[in-house]
Amino acid sequence: MLLDTATDFFRDKSTVNDVRAQIETETGFDAGIWQEIVDLGWVGLAIPEQFGGSGLGLAGAVCIAEPMGRRLFASPFLSTQLAVQALLAGTDAQCAQWLVQLAGNGVGTVAMVERAGDWNLQNCETSISVRGETATLAGTKMFVLNAHVADVFVISGLCDGTPALVIVPVSCIPDGALTRQTVIDETRRSSELLLDGIEVPAANLIVGRAASVALESIRNAALLLNSAEACGGIAGALDLIVEYLNSRTQFGRQIGSYQALKHPSVDILIGLERSRSHLYHAASLLHADRNAEVALRMAKAESSESFAFAGDRAVQFHGGFGFTYECDAQLYLRRAMWCQYQFGDAAHHRKCLAELLL
Amino acid sequence: MSELAQFREEVSAWLKENRPPEPDFLLPETFMEVGTDSQFHFLQDWQQQVYEAGYLGMAWPKEYGGGGMPQAYQDIATAEMARLRVPFMTNTIGLNWAGPLILQIGTEEEKQRYIRGILSAQDIWCQGFSEPDHGSDLGSAQCRAVKDGDEYVINGSKIWTSLGSYAKYMILLARTDPDTESKYAGLSFFLAPMTVSGVEARPIQKMTGEYGFTQTFFNDARIPASCLMGSEGQGWQIAMSTLTFERGVTGGQAGGLSMLAVQVEDVVELARRVLRDGAPAIEDPLVRDALVKFLIEEHGDRLCTARSALPALCSERPAAIALSGKLRSTEHRRRVCQFAVSLQAANAVLWAGDANAIEAGKWQRSYFNAFSATIGGGTSQVQANIVGERVLGLPKS
Numbered sequence: 189m190l191l192d193t194a195t196d197f198f199r200d201k202s203t204v205n206d207v208r209a210q211i212e213t214e215t216g217f218d219a220g221i222w223q224e225i226v227d228l229g230w231v232g233l234a235i236p237e238q239f240g241g242s243g244l245g246l247a248g249a250v251c252i253a254e255p256m257g258r259r260l261f262a263s264p265f266l267s268t269q270l271a272v273q274a275l276l277a278g279t280d281a282q283c284a285q286w287l288v289q290l291a292g293n294g295v296g297t298v299a300m301v302e303r304a305g306d307w308n309l310q311n312c313e314t315s316i317s318v319r320g321e322t323a324t325l326a327g328t329k330m331f332v333l334n335a336h337v338a339d340v341f342v343i344s345g346l347c348d349g350t351p352a353l354v355i356v357p358v359s360c361i362p363d364g365a366l367t368r369q370t371v372i373d374e375t376r377r378s379s380e381l382l383l384d385g386i387e388v389p390a391a392n393l394i395v396g397r398a399a400s401v402a403l404e405s406i407r408n409a410a411l412l413l414n415s416a417e418a419c420g421g422i423a424g425a426l427d428l429i430v431e432y433l434n435s436r437t438q439f440g441r442q443i444g445s446y447q448a449l450k451h452p453s454v455d456i457l458i459g460l461e462r463s464r465s466h467l468y469h470a471a472s473l474l475h476a477d478r479n480a481e482v483a484l485r486m487a488k489a490e491s492s493e494s495f496a497f498a499g500d501r502a503v504q505f506h507g508g509f510g511f512t513y514e515c516d517a518q519l520y521l522r523r524a525m526w527c528q529y530q531f532g533d534a535a536h537h538r539k540c541l542a543e544l545l546l
Numbered sequence: 547m548s549e550l551a552q553f554r555e556e557v558s559a560w561l562k563e564n565r566p567p568e569p570d571f572l573l574p575e576t577f578m579e580v581g582t583d584s585q586f587h588f589l590q591d592w593q594q595q596v597y598e599a600g601y602l603g604m605a606w607p608k609e610y611g612g613g614g615m616p617q618a619y620q621d622i623a624t625a626e627m628a629r630l631r632v633p634f635m636t637n638t639i640g641l642n643w644a645g646p647l648i649l650q651i652g653t654e655e656e657k658q659r660y661i662r663g664i665l666s667a668q669d670i671w672c673q674g675f676s677e678p679d680h681g682s683d684l685g686s687a688q689c690r691a692v693k694d695g696d697e698y699v700i701n702g703s704k705i706w707t708s709l710g711s712y713a714k715y716m717i718l719l720a721r722t723d724p725d726t727e728s729k730y731a732g733l734s735f736f737l738a739p740m741t742v743s744g745v746e747a748r749p750i751q752k753m754t755g756e757y758g759f760t761q762t763f764f765n766d767a768r769i770p771a772s773c774l775m776g777s778e779g780q781g782w783q784i785a786m787s788t789l790t791f792e793r794g795v796t797g798g799q800a801g802g803l804s805m806l807a808v809q810v811e812d813v814v815e816l817a818r819r820v821l822r823d824g825a826p827a828i829e830d831p832l833v834r835d836a837l838v839k840f841l842i843e844e845h846g847d848r849l850c851t852a853r854s855a856l857p858a859l860c861s862e863r864p865a866a867i868a869l870s871g872k873l874r875s876t877e878h879r880r881r882v883c884q885f886a887v888s889l890q891a892a893n894a895v896l897w898a899g900d901a902n903a904i905e906a907g908k909w910q911r912s913y914f915n916a917f918s919a920t921i922g923g924g925t926s927q928v929q930a931n932i933v934g935e936r937v938l939g940l941p942k943s
Contacts (some may be wrong), residue, residue: 423862430938444940451930453938458874461866462846465853486842535835538842542834545841546814 191251194230195258202259204516207375210262215337216377217263223293225252225263232291234272234409239283240291246273246409247475250416250467257420257527260519262375264295266413267333271296273409274342274353277402278394286340286355297338298406299329299381307532309403314345314383316354316393323347323354323390325383331530335366335379342394343383344403353394353402360388373526375519408474410531411484415467418491418527422460425498425520429453429505436507443505452501459494466490482544485537492528499524553619557626560599565632566592572898574758575911576805577638578708578918581749581757586712589636593667596802601627602635603665603800606649611662612800620801628807635802639708640664640671643791644717646798648737650787651776656737660715665800672713672740674704674720674762675785681706682928684719685730685782689764691720693778696771698722698736700744700764706922710747710760713740719785722778733781736773744768754898754914792923805919808879808912810840813886820889820904827889840882847874866937873929876919883913 201221210216225231233248235241249269256265268290275286275296290296302312314327325345335341341356367380394402433444433453443449470483499521503510510517528534547555569588574580580589596602604620606612613619627634635641645664648656663669680686689702700720707716716738723732740747744767747760776784791799814837817828827833853859854867886909887894898907920926934940 426938430940433940442941444934445943447927447931447943450934450938450940450943451927453940454870454873454930454933457863457866457933457938458870461850461870462843462874464859465846465849466842468853468859469849486845489838490842490846538835538838539831541838541841546828546834546837 190248191255194252195255197228198255198259198261202256202261204260204519207260207262207519211374216334216375222263225265226293231265231268231293234269234276235287235291236276236283239287241287245475246412247471249409249413250471253413253416254420254423254467257417257523258424260375260421260424260523262377264297264334264337266417267297267338268295269413270298270333270406270409271338271340271342273405274298274394274402275340275355277398277405278355279398281391282355282394289339294339295334295337296340296342297332297334299332299335299341299343299383300406301331302328303330305330305529307530307536309344309407310351312344312346312351314343316345316347316352318347318390318393321390322387323393325354325356325386325388327383329381329383330369330378332366332379332381334377335381336368336377341381342402342406343381345383347393347395350395350399351403352396352399354388355392355394356386356388360386362386371526373522375523376526407531408480408484411488411537412467412470412474412480414527414531415463415470415484415487415491418495418524419460419463419467421520421523421527422456422463422491422495422498425495425502425517425524426453426456426460428516428520429456429498429502432506449505453505456494456498456501459490459497463487463491463494482541485541485544488532489534489537489541492524493534495524496528550618550622554622554626557601557623558630560601561626561630561632564595564599565630566595572906573633574756575915576918577634577636578922579752579754579756579758579915580636580709580712586636586709589633590667590670590712592633593635593637593802596627596635597665597667602641602802603645603661606645606661606665606800607657610649610657611665624801624803627803631806634805635667635800636709637664637667637670638804639673639713639717640669640715641800641802642804643673643788644671644715644737645800646791647717647784647788650798651784656775660737663714669715670709670713672707672709672716672762673788674707674716674718674738676704676706678703678705678761682925684785685733687719687721687733689718689720690724691718691722691734691736693722693771694768697768698771698773700738700767700769702764704762704764705750705759707747707760707762708758708922710740710762711749711757713747716740716762717788719781722781726779730782731779733785734778735775735781735784736769737775738769738773742767742769752914753917754911758918789924808882808916810837810844810882813837813840813882813889816886816905816909817889820891820893822889822891833889836885840878840885843878844882847878850874863937866933869937870929870933872919872923873926873933876916877926880913880916880920883909883916887913 230252232241233244234246237243365382369378371378436443466487470480470487473480502517506517509515601623604613604615605617608614691698718736718738721732722734726732744765746763749757750759820827850867896903898911
């Protein structure tokens with residue numbers, strides 16, 4: 189039901205021309221459509237009702253992220269969901285203050301990854317020192333999504349040697365702390381964030397058990413929604429391929445009749461269906477509050493490799509046109525590579541799975 | 547405990563109690579490898595025992611010998627057979643293809659006559675589709691059936707007949723009219739007895755050195771005209787319905803296993819035991835990565851099967867999972883077996899029968915036998931064409 193609504197919504201609101209137009213803008217997304225998404229209640233799906241959301245849980249967000257990925261729609265949806273997950277582990281006072289803001293039309297984001305590009309959320313060098321009622325940050329974060337429009341940042345660091353998170357409102361981020369990164373997926377806005385000297389009230393800290401819960405929730409949400417976007421992306425790339433294979437003629441035949449193109453297209457379809465099965469399974473486990481780590485890592489590994497393959501073949505199968513900026517295949521390949529390498533690549537997750545399963 | 551959970555315990559207890567002792571000969575791994583009389587009788591007895599205990603054909607109609615129960619019971623019984631790794635049901639073609647076909651489109655008389663014997667394994671069935679010159683291109687089949695009074699006279703030959711030496715009946719695709727404009731329109735479908743004179747099943751030695759298939763020769767073999775299923779010219783259409791059962795696209799099968807499952811878990815165990823550069827292979831990062839890839843694939847396919855029962859989650863291309871099932875599962879099996887061989891270093895070249903062969907050469911044999919499934923019933927390449935054309939809507943090759 190929600191999936192159908194979202195499928196129609198993004199098909200209508202995010203044509204490939206819209207996607208290309210947004211690439212040229214500073215913020216990278218259409219504020220009007222973002223407001224519609226907020227008004228539809230989609231941003232607040234995972235926020236409990238008492239804090240202004242609908243309390244449907246994270247699983248519902250899959251129904252938004254998959255069709256969103258299919259149409260390459262850009263918005264702060266993903267980054268805000270990750271911030272929401274982090275904040276849910278906070279105190280009631282923190283939830284009341286920050287979640288309510290995000291359930292309105294606030295934009296959230298998380299700052300986790302550092303220069304090494306490592307997606308082990310426990311590994312970081314950022315320091316958080318507390319003196320009296322003030323916490324001071326030092327370090328540099330990379331790949332902070334939608335940082336240029338974010339109202340609330342959730343930032344990881346070490347506080348007394350143990351992992352902690354700190355909630356930083358945009359008012360505490362000094363001018364010049366953000367530098368836009370040039371990333372392969374041009375629909376994304378990603379920034380480097382210099383933390384040195386940033387100060388916030390100590391009440392903004394999430395520490396101890398709550399911090400571990402928050403880090404795990406961020407990881408779960410990132411893997412789930414990235415896999416959902418990737419599944420949508422595979423479906424979009426496959427549509428593009430099938431359309432071209434059915435229309436382009438060479439040597440007097442539609443090129444889709446050649447098995448060299450047909451069989452890899454079937455491999456893409458199989459990758460899509462396997463990825464979706466992993467994804468929906470992971471979502472249902474999360475929804476039932478069961479341990480979803482294996483399912484999520486499998487979904488991420490499968491979907492990101494399948495999407496990378498689909499994007500790669502989409503370019504190749506378009507021949508000379510595929511090599512041009514004008515051909516939409518590159519949009520999918522760029523998105524696929526973003527999905528592949530953010531939040532841990534397939535090899536990273538398989539390594540973790542090996543520890544869990546072998 | 548729910549009724550189904552209780553039933554699961556009951557089946558499980560019965561299977562553990564009644565599973566036949568390991569014989570002193572090598573058992574086949576699939577119904578396509580039944581090559582000796584002792585293998586055959588062992589499996590035939592086992593199927594009969596399972597049927598008599600009520601765990602086969604549970605969802606087939608009672609009046610023809612089935613159990614008349616909801617499919618969920620059979621699914622549980624089959625799953626327990628897989629889990630406990632009991633021998634498979636040897637009359638596969640009867641149970642999974644001919645039986646469901648007869649129940650779907652057969653006459654009352656055909657149902658009365660054939661179904662019970664299929665379930666009890668008293669009447670073994672084989673399939674006569676492929677011919678020496680027409681494997682993947684089934685529509686060009688040339689085996690002739692000429693009507694002569696109240697009989698048809700069959701001449702020609704069929705190949706890759708699994709259980710051909712033991713079968714009492716064959717589902718036979720033969721050409722009744724060689725002059726039709728479309729090659730498909732001249733074909734007819736028969737439920738043919740193998741016991742009439744003029745039928746000879748000659749065993750074919752497989753690449754494993756074992757037997758299990760025959761080439762079946764028809765030399766003026768006369769079968770009753772009543773063996774024709776449907777009417778003349780409907781053969782292609784009926785054969786296609788049969789293939790949907792064979793490829794697992796539609797339900798309706800009697801249940802039970804048709805082959806021993808190959809599970810990645812078994813390869814994981816193998817990797818713990820064999821050494822690579824002086825350490826258990828499972829410690830090698832490349833081996834670990836490959837094993838996890840196989841586990842993701844195995845798990846993904848299992849989840850696909852579960853998902854295909856939920857139409858709301860398959861709305862985009864409803865046929866995608868079912869139509870790609872054979873391609874996915876058979877290619878997965880082949881690659882898993884191939885990988886298991888690759889873990890054995892120099893010992894990988896030891897064949898079944900060698901005293902030092904790892905796990906008695908099981909993986910080498912499984913790897914070779916895996917080709918029977920990637921080739922039989924439509925090669926993987928033909929399967930990929932079917933999926934590409936019917937699911938993705940790509941032009942014909």
